[in-house]
Structure formats: C-alpha cells, structure tokens
Amino acid sequence: MGIKSALSKVFASFVVKGIDQWKYDAVSAQQGTLLQLISEAKNTAFGKDHQFANIKNYADFKANVPVRDYEDLKPYIERVVAGEPDILWKGKPEYLAKTSGTTSGVKYIPISKQSMPEHIKAARNALLTYIHETGNASFVDGKVIFLQGSPLLTQKNGIKVGRLSGIVAHLVPAYLQKNRMPSYETNCIEDWEQKVDAIVDETINADMRLISGIPPWVQMYFDKLTEKSGGKQIKDIFKNFQLFVYGGVNFEPYRAKIEASIGKKIAAIETYPASEGFIAYQDSQTEKGLLLLANAGMFYEFIPSEEFYNEKPTRLSLAEVELDKNYALILNTNAGLWGYSIGDTVKFVSLNPYKIVVTGRIKHFISAFGEHVIGEEVEYALLSVANQEGLEITEFTVAPQVNPRVGELPYHEWFVEFAKAPADLAEFAIKVDKALQQKNIYYFDLVEGNILQPLKITVLQKDAFVNYMKAEGKLGGQNKVPRLSNDRKIADGLERYIDN
Structure with missing residues (x-):
C-alpha cells in the first residue's frame, strides 16, 4: 500500500x-x-x-x-x-x-x-x-x-x-x-x-x-x-x-x-x-x-412531474416528498439561481x-397521444429485454410517428444502434413493446384501443449516433443524445444512418 x-x-x-x-x-x-x-x-x-x-x-x-x-x-x-x-x-x-x-x-x-x-x-x-x-x-x-x-x-x-x-x-x-x-x-x-x-x-x-x-x-x-x-x-x-x-x-x-x-x-x-x-x-x-x-x-424544491406545466403547480420541500414519485427538480443556489428548473426529473428511493x-428530463417525453412516456420507462423496456436475450445496445432514441403510411396507425419509432443485434428483430420489438405497456398504463390503453400500433424498431449503422452528433457539432464533452423527443427533429437527422 x-x-x-x-x-x-x-x-x-x-x-x-x-x-x-x-x-x-x-x-x-x-x-x-x-x-x-x-x-x-x-x-x-x-x-x-x-x-x-x-x-x-x-x-x-x-x-x-x-x-x-x-x-x-x-x-x-x-x-x-x-x-x-x-x-x-x-x-x-x-x-x-x-x-x-x-x-x-x-x-x-x-x-x-x-x-x-x-x-x-x-x-x-x-x-x-x-x-x-x-x-x-x-x-x-x-x-x-x-x-x-x-x-x-x-x-x-x-x-x-x-x-x-x-x-x-x-x-x-x-x-x-x-x-x-x-x-x-x-x-x-x-x-x-x-x-x-x-x-x-x-x-x-x-x-x-x-x-x-x-x-x-x-x-x-x-x-x-x-x-x-x-x-x-x-x-x-x-x-x-x-x-x-x-x-x-x-x-x-x-x-x-x-x-x-x-x-x-x-x-x-x-x-x-x-x-x-x-x-x-x-x-x-x-x-x-x-x-x-x-x-x-443548495435548497431543493420538488414539483410532481404531472403538475409541472400547471399554472400553479404544487411545490414541495424535502420534508414533504414521497417515495417512488416523479418530481421535477427545482434549485435555489449559493450562486444566485432562484426557483430554477434544471429540467431533470428525479424519484426518491430512500427517505432515510x-x-x-x-x-429523465421534464421536456424529454412522448405524449403525442396522451401517453406521457418518460425516459425511465423506455430504458427499462429496452434494457430488460436486451439483458434477457444477451444483446448489447450502443445507443438509442425514440420519437413518435404521427403521420404513418396510408392505412397504418401511428406508432413510436425506436432508433437503435446495436453492438450485438437480435436474430429476430420483429420478435424483439414485440417483447420491448409489451415491457413498455407494463410500465405505462396510458400507452397500454392506446395500443389495446387501436389508437397506436405497437412500436417499430429502426436499426442504425455502426457509429450512427457519433456521426449524428458530429454533424450537429455536439460530439464529445458534456453533450448527450436525448432518449425521447416529442417531435421528429432528431429522428429526421438519423434517417441518413439507417442500416438497410
């Protein structure tokens, strides 16, 4: 020593x-x-x-x-x-x-x-x-x-x-x-x-x-x-x-x-x-x-995430939080940030x-149809299935497809770069979709009610996300790809990296 x-x-x-x-x-x-x-x-x-x-x-x-x-x-x-x-x-x-x-x-x-x-x-x-x-x-x-x-x-x-x-x-x-x-x-x-x-x-x-x-x-x-x-x-x-x-x-x-x-x-x-x-x-x-x-x-405040966009959301101190609830995190700091929404959501797993x-991020969600799917849910759905099947995920992001081909229902499109890909992509997508339905009851209702069709996975080329970030001028440092978007901006940027 x-x-x-x-x-x-x-x-x-x-x-x-x-x-x-x-x-x-x-x-x-x-x-x-x-x-x-x-x-x-x-x-x-x-x-x-x-x-x-x-x-x-x-x-x-x-x-x-x-x-x-x-x-x-x-x-x-x-x-x-x-x-x-x-x-x-x-x-x-x-x-x-x-x-x-x-x-x-x-x-x-x-x-x-x-x-x-x-x-x-x-x-x-x-x-x-x-x-x-x-x-x-x-x-x-x-x-x-x-x-x-x-x-x-x-x-x-x-x-x-x-x-x-x-x-x-x-x-x-x-x-x-x-x-x-x-x-x-x-x-x-x-x-x-x-x-x-x-x-x-x-x-x-x-x-x-x-x-x-x-x-x-x-x-x-x-x-x-x-x-x-x-x-x-x-x-x-x-x-x-x-x-x-x-x-x-x-x-x-x-x-x-x-x-x-x-x-x-x-x-x-x-x-x-x-x-x-x-x-x-x-x-x-x-x-x-x-x-x-x-x-x-720093003095922390917490707003129940479902109330964040309300005109007068509930604001809680640390003494008032509960386990296993999603909160938007608000900071008051000794550098002069006051009532400052940092943009992250957190959940307490222990109170003592x-x-x-x-x-996740309060702005990074999909709710194009009222499902309000958050980062924690998509990560669980993808990784729980990938781990069961011994697959490796390099990176991924999810976006809604609200304008599908004629005759198709809308769906969530998952852009995934695999290090080790599934042998049967369609079967893998079905399992991921079921896992997401288990985590989010609103998503379950939309799929069951034929408002949405089950998710689709678009496989990307090796280094797709690195090349995308480079093209956006955001390679390296503290930059990272959002897991979820409520629009198609990132999805459109990834189209050129689809593995055909």
Missing part, C-alpha cells in the same frame, strides 16, 4: 463522519440552507425585487419567488454577464459555466466563490465514501483520467468563462494533479476525435486505475484503445484499472458494451453534477440511489437518508 492510499483511508474516515452529521438530518440542513441563502442575497437586485428581507420561512419564499427556467431568469443573468455586481448573488460570480441549451442557445450559468468549492468537495467525497465503504484506496497510487471539455477559459467583463468540466480542471486537488491524465496540452484540443486519439497515444502505456467521464465518450475512448492495441480488452491494457466514475446519463444502456470492452465487471460510482450545482452522488456500492447533498449550499435516481 502506497502512502497516498494509506492517508486516503484516514481522511475518508474523517470526512464520512462529517457527512453522517447531516445525512440523517437532511431536513434540518435544508431549512438552515434556505434561511442562509435568503440572508446572504437579501441586498441583491433579485433579493430586493422579491422581498427577501421579509421572507421568514419556506411558505414566504414560495409566495415571493416563482419557478423559472433559464429564459425566465435571463434578464437577471444578462446583467450578471454584463459585469454588474450584486444581481443574483452578492458581488460578481467567479465563473460563468457555458452550456448549450436546446431551446435557449448558449447559456451562462453563474458559479460563485461559495458554490465552486461545493463542486470540488462533492467530487472528492464521492471517492472518499467509496474508499471508506470498500477499504480500497489503491487507485490513488496510480494514474487517473477525466475525459472532459477543454480547460481553456475566456473572459466576459472580468468573469472567467468556460465549460464546467474545463473550469473544474483548474481546481483538481494538488494530491491528484501528479496522477491525473491527460496532459493540459492534450486536454486543450477542441476537436473531440483528435483529442481522444491524442489521449489514447498518451495513456495507452500508463498505469491507469480510475477512469471518469460520460459513458458514450468513455466507450469511444475504449474502442480507440482496443484498435490501437491490436484488439486487446481494456483489462489487458490497464491491468490495474478498478474504478469507473460517471455521470450525465444513465449508465445502464451502456453497461453491457462497456463491460464487454473492459473484459470484466468493474466497480462504478455514479455522480450527478451539473453546471448549476453538484446535486448527488452514489455513496454506497450495495444500496440503490444517489445521496442528495442537503448541505451543499434521502436518496434519488434521475428518471
């Missing part, structure tokens, strides 16, 4: 004791967080506009602060980007995280002096809780890699601007810097394919022990490593590789292919980071769900401590 791993175990024990102090008293932690946020922001432009000085509790807060998305909050954010201080949060933000919105174009998310350390602490604690639970710290003695966006930053009116992963690259703790790969120069390559090729050249002979990134882009890295090594599996390239850290998308659709590329099962830690804040991470290898970070400078799973 190296000195780093030995010290990590001691430090992990200390940190976990601190986490336990709020973990089982998260409601109190949240109440304290709300009052602290209100107190610190009462003299900002937003605080004055929304009567923060008169807010004493959550009921007051809801009465004064409406739920907003980025577009609604944009007039304030534009003043922040212009360099005005004391708008959403005291002073100016330390950084602006630049993201690509599907409806808002480029978005600038403020990151303050108070919020940035919470991003770093959460990422660190995800690893430390793993060390504490498993006793395995040997990965800190080898190389670690973070597949991320470019760390190059620009400036807007004295505020540093960049992708979140690029900003975080500048703040990796010193004890990890010597172990960390790739090099700064390689990380700065903007073209994703060139960057992955350079990372492969730089890392193929390294003692890689921890790999972190969004699963589809990690898979690209693995594919290129295997090609470069003459067909070796990852376990034979990186003999001490033992921990995979991921976030941004559900791992399950990628698990079979990634594990096949590695050549063995491997320990994994799921994280839930966003530009708006680091929300949760997996704190146990044996329990389901991600620990909601109730003491990280509070643990969540991410179930």
Whole structure:
C-alpha cells in the first residue's frame, strides 16, 4: 500500500463522519440552507425585487419567488454577464459555466466563490465514501483520467468563462494533479476525435486505475484503445484499472458494451453534477440511489412531474416528498439561481437518508397521444429485454410517428444502434413493446384501443449516433443524445444512418 492510499483511508474516515452529521438530518440542513441563502442575497437586485428581507420561512419564499427556467431568469443573468455586481448573488460570480441549451442557445450559468468549492468537495467525497465503504484506496497510487471539455477559459467583463468540466480542471486537488491524465496540452484540443486519439497515444502505456467521464465518450475512448492495441480488452491494457466514475446519463444502456470492452465487471460510482450545482452522488456500492447533498449550499424544491406545466403547480420541500414519485427538480443556489428548473426529473428511493435516481428530463417525453412516456420507462423496456436475450445496445432514441403510411396507425419509432443485434428483430420489438405497456398504463390503453400500433424498431449503422452528433457539432464533452423527443427533429437527422 502506497502512502497516498494509506492517508486516503484516514481522511475518508474523517470526512464520512462529517457527512453522517447531516445525512440523517437532511431536513434540518435544508431549512438552515434556505434561511442562509435568503440572508446572504437579501441586498441583491433579485433579493430586493422579491422581498427577501421579509421572507421568514419556506411558505414566504414560495409566495415571493416563482419557478423559472433559464429564459425566465435571463434578464437577471444578462446583467450578471454584463459585469454588474450584486444581481443574483452578492458581488460578481467567479465563473460563468457555458452550456448549450436546446431551446435557449448558449447559456451562462453563474458559479460563485461559495458554490465552486461545493463542486470540488462533492467530487472528492464521492471517492472518499467509496474508499471508506470498500477499504480500497489503491487507485490513488496510480494514474487517473477525466475525459472532459477543454480547460481553456475566456473572459466576459472580468468573469472567467468556460465549460464546467474545463473550469473544474483548474481546481483538481494538488494530491491528484501528479496522477491525473491527460496532459493540459492534450486536454486543450477542441476537436473531440483528435483529442481522444491524442489521449489514447498518451495513456495507452500508463498505469491507469480510475477512469471518469460520460459513458458514450468513455466507450469511444475504449474502442480507440482496443484498435490501437491490436484488439486487446481494456483489462489487458490497464491491468490495474478498478474504478469507473460517471455521470450525465444513465449508465445502464451502456453497461453491457462497456463491460464487454473492459473484459470484466468493474466497480462504478455514479455522480450527478451539473453546471448549476453538484446535486448527488452514489455513496454506497450495495444500496440503490444517489445521496442528495442537503448541505451543499443548495435548497431543493420538488414539483410532481404531472403538475409541472400547471399554472400553479404544487411545490414541495424535502420534508414533504414521497417515495417512488416523479418530481421535477427545482434549485435555489449559493450562486444566485432562484426557483430554477434544471429540467431533470428525479424519484426518491430512500427517505432515510434521502436518496434519488434521475428518471429523465421534464421536456424529454412522448405524449403525442396522451401517453406521457418518460425516459425511465423506455430504458427499462429496452434494457430488460436486451439483458434477457444477451444483446448489447450502443445507443438509442425514440420519437413518435404521427403521420404513418396510408392505412397504418401511428406508432413510436425506436432508433437503435446495436453492438450485438437480435436474430429476430420483429420478435424483439414485440417483447420491448409489451415491457413498455407494463410500465405505462396510458400507452397500454392506446395500443389495446387501436389508437397506436405497437412500436417499430429502426436499426442504425455502426457509429450512427457519433456521426449524428458530429454533424450537429455536439460530439464529445458534456453533450448527450436525448432518449425521447416529442417531435421528429432528431429522428429526421438519423434517417441518413439507417442500416438497410
């Protein structure tokens, strides 16, 4: 055991004791967080506009602060980007995280002096809780890699601007810097394919022990490593590789292919980071769900997903949530986001401590016929059948076909790129359709009532989704393909990649 791993175990024990102090008293932690946020922001432009000085509790807060998305909050954010201080949060933000919105174009998310350390602490604690639970710290003695966006930053009116992963690259703790790969120069390559090729050249002979990134882009890295090594599996390239850290998308659709590329099962830690804040991470290898970070400078609200588009939806604090219900997640942060709809839906799988799973995006659903099928349901339907039959899914997305050929009923069209395809596609589609009917009673009724015909699967060529993302200028980084669309925009873009 190296000195780093030995010290990590001691430090992990200390940190976990601190986490336990709020973990089982998260409601109190949240109440304290709300009052602290209100107190610190009462003299900002937003605080004055929304009567923060008169807010004493959550009921007051809801009465004064409406739920907003980025577009609604944009007039304030534009003043922040212009360099005005004391708008959403005291002073100016330390950084602006630049993201690509599907409806808002480029978005600038403020990151303050108070919020940035919470991003770093959460990422660190995800690893430390793993060390504490498993006793395995040997990965800190080898190389670690973070597949991320470019760390190059620009400036807007004295505020540093960049992708979140690029900003975080500048703040990796010193004890990890010597172990960390790739090099700064390689990380700065903007073209994703060139960057992955350079990372492969730089890392193929390294003692890689921890790999972190969004699963589809990690898979690209693995594919290129295997090609470069003459067909070796990852376990034979990186003999001490033992921990995979991921976030941004559900791992399950990628698990079979990634594990096949590695050549063995491997320990994994799921994280839930966003530009708006680091929300949760997996704190146990044996329990389901991600620990909601109730003491990280954010006050959470939850709206039942079926009410989200109501004029006056129900807004709940952590004390009021229930198990196994879908909620739209609303953030209030120490970077100045207030009543902010992040766009994700979550479900609680534990209330002691509070643990969540991410179930999809509030705008990513299919309800062309009133079925309101969500991401969690399509992933279950496809993967449960694929796993039973030993098939491997590379990527997929689903869209409604509301204008079928004459004489046909409408249907859901599933665009699937298989790593290992079914021998009988029609039979596979029937099984997936039945699985979806079991998960969604409205979909069942529509099929049974001959409003919809059963789903159809369109098989795509190898690398179809990579090529589609490249054509859209969204290859790599934090970009990912939506699982569901309520229109045909993505479906139309994938037509050229159909495997005939």
